[in-house]
Amino acid sequence: MKTDALIAALAADTAPVAPGAAARRLGLAAGAGAALALILILAWLKPRSDLVAALATPAFWMKASYTLALSLAGGLLTARLARPGGRTGPGRWVLAGAVAVVAVLGAISLALAAPDQRAAAWLGHSWTLCPWRILVAAAPVFVALVLALRRLAPTRLALAGAAAGLLAGAIGATVYGLACNETSATFLAFWYTLGIAGCAAIGAVLGRWLLRW
Amino acid sequence: MTDEARLKALMLRGLAGDAAAQSALLSAMSGYLRGYFGRRLGAGAADVEDLVQDTLLAIHLKRAAYDPTQPFTPWAYAVARYKLIDHFRRQGVRRAVPLEDAGDLFATENPEEGAVRRDVERLLATLPERQRKLVVDVRLEGHSMEEAAQRAGMTVTAVKVSVHRALKALTRLAVPDGRRADED
Numbered sequence: 390m391k392t393d394a395l396i397a398a399l400a401a402d403t404a405p406v407a408p409g410a411a412a413r414r415l416g417l418a419a420g421a422g423a424a425l426a427l428i429l430i431l432a433w434l435k436p437r438s439d440l441v442a443a444l445a446t447p448a449f450w451m452k453a454s455y456t457l458a459l460s461l462a463g464g465l466l467t468a469r470l471a472r473p474g475g476r477t478g479p480g481r482w483v484l485a486g487a488v489a490v491v492a493v494l495g496a497i498s499l500a501l502a503a504p505d506q507r508a509a510a511w512l513g514h515s516w517t518l519c520p521w522r523i524l525v526a527a528a529p530v531f532v533a534l535v536l537a538l539r540r541l542a543p544t545r546l547a548l549a550g551a552a553a554g555l556l557a558g559a560i561g562a563t564v565y566g567l568a569c570n571e572t573s574a575t576f577l578a579f580w581y582t583l584g585i586a587g588c589a590a591i592g593a594v595l596g597r598w599l600l601r602w
Numbered sequence: 603m604t605d606e607a608r609l610k611a612l613m614l615r616g617l618a619g620d621a622a623a624q625s626a627l628l629s630a631m632s633g634y635l636r637g638y639f640g641r642r643l644g645a646g647a648a649d650v651e652d653l654v655q656d657t658l659l660a661i662h663l664k665r666a667a668y669d670p671t672q673p674f675t676p677w678a679y680a681v682a683r684y685k686l687i688d689h690f691r692r693q694g695v696r697r698a699v700p701l702e703d704a705g706d707l708f709a710t711e712n713p714e715e716g717a718v719r720r721d722v723e724r725l726l727a728t729l730p731e732r733q734r735k736l737v738v739d740v741r742l743e744g745h746s747m748e749e750a751a752q753r754a755g756m757t758v759t760a761v762k763v764s765v766h767r768a769l770k771a772l773t774r775l776a777v778p779d780g781r782r783a784d785e786d
Contacts, residue, residue: 395655396628399662405619410666472667474680542660542667544684601688602660 411541415468418537419556422530426564430526434568448572451494455577456563458487459585463556467534470549471541477548484555488582495578502575513571516580522569523584524591527554527561531592535599543600550596551589558588605708610674617665628658631678638682638707642699649689657685679704725772733768740765 407413443449465480502510513519534553543549562581571577609630615623635654643650660681668677683699690697726734732754739750740761751761 390655392632392651392655392658393629395658396625396632399628399658400621400625402662403616403619403621403624406617406666408617408670411669414666472669472677473664473684474676540666542664542681542684544680602664 414537418533422533423560425529426526430564436567437570452566455491456559459559463559466552467556470552473542473544491578495575498574510573510575513576519580520584523562526565527557527588530560531557546597546600547593551593554589554592558585606675613674675704679707737768
């Protein structure tokens with residue numbers, strides 16, 4: 390096909406694009422993925438039995454604040470990196486800030502624990518399960534985000550994949566927080582972070598393949 | 603009007619559904635892209651036109667991934683660079699594509715300029731080190747005689763004389779006798 394003919398054909402198909410279309414696609418994908426993750430976790434693990442009482446405890450909100458802050462960071466990063474030439478922008482500072490605050494809280498809480506309680510504060514009763522469950526809860530969110538990103542135009546594929554993985558992992562962890570009854574800041578700082586970081590790492594690897602256009 | 607202002611205005615009208623603006627944008631971009639890919643792959647290479655078309659298609663189909671609050675030319679450059687990297691990847695070539703700014707895509711560089719630059723460098727290489735530095739300072743980099751004198755630790759008069767002699771020597775080398783400009 391001659392280039393001029395191609396240009397004419399493309400120009401003839403110039404539909405208006407609504408402002409904010411990219412953000413809306415990503416937002417819809419994250420929302421749909423979160424709904425799927427919620428259904429998955431509630432059907433599979435059931436909400437923690439003391440959920441209503443837990444809503445009044447700081448431990449519950451510490452976990453929720455952390456995973457929501459990481460969702461915000463992941464959302465900012467994904468929105469930036471979904472565009473050609475996108476830089477990481479402020480999302481990485483939200484990410485670094487949230488991880489740093491919770492790491493400090495976790496370290497303080499470990500230092501204050503009685504020596505014979507330290508292992509329990511760190512490992513809780515579900516450390517062998519927590520990161521894996523976050524990974525499972527993140528999966529539907531990640532799939533939805535990849536579908537949305539493929540219609541956009543990331544140019545740094547591994548980084549965009551990592552950002553989508555971070556967002557998916559953070560949303561998955563937020564949902565998993567409804568089923569998980571660990572209360573220690575040390576547990577949160579270590580195992581939640583590990584699960585979400587695992588999602589970002591997998592996202593980086595898959596992004597190089599799945600996000601090509 | 604700058605490339606950025608002109609192209610961005612077309613892009614925004616295209617996003618609003620203006621087919622004529624979209625056509626003008628894609629036509630303008632095809633020229634820049636042909637130049638850019640030509641410089642990267644060698645002008646006239648068989649793949650250049652394929653890459654131009656592929657990139658035009660992406661610019662059109664990925665319009666939603668353009669943020670109207672941002673400049674257009676870096677966006678278009680990022681798309682073109684991505685397509686070039688993708689092209690090398692498909693060919694199984696591992697080749698680094700330097701991350702330059704959008705000016706690389708929108709440069710209207712005359713291919714002859716490179717050849718001229720090489721000729722100048724070859725001629726300058728024939729001069730003694732000290733003279734060459736003075737000529738580069740004064741004639742190519744636009745320093746004043748005074749600055750050049752200070753940098754070389756010479757008097758201004760000595761610099762003037764030295765540069766004059768150097769240029770004369772270069773003229774003798776570069777211009778065949780019959781066509782030499784009148785010497786003073």
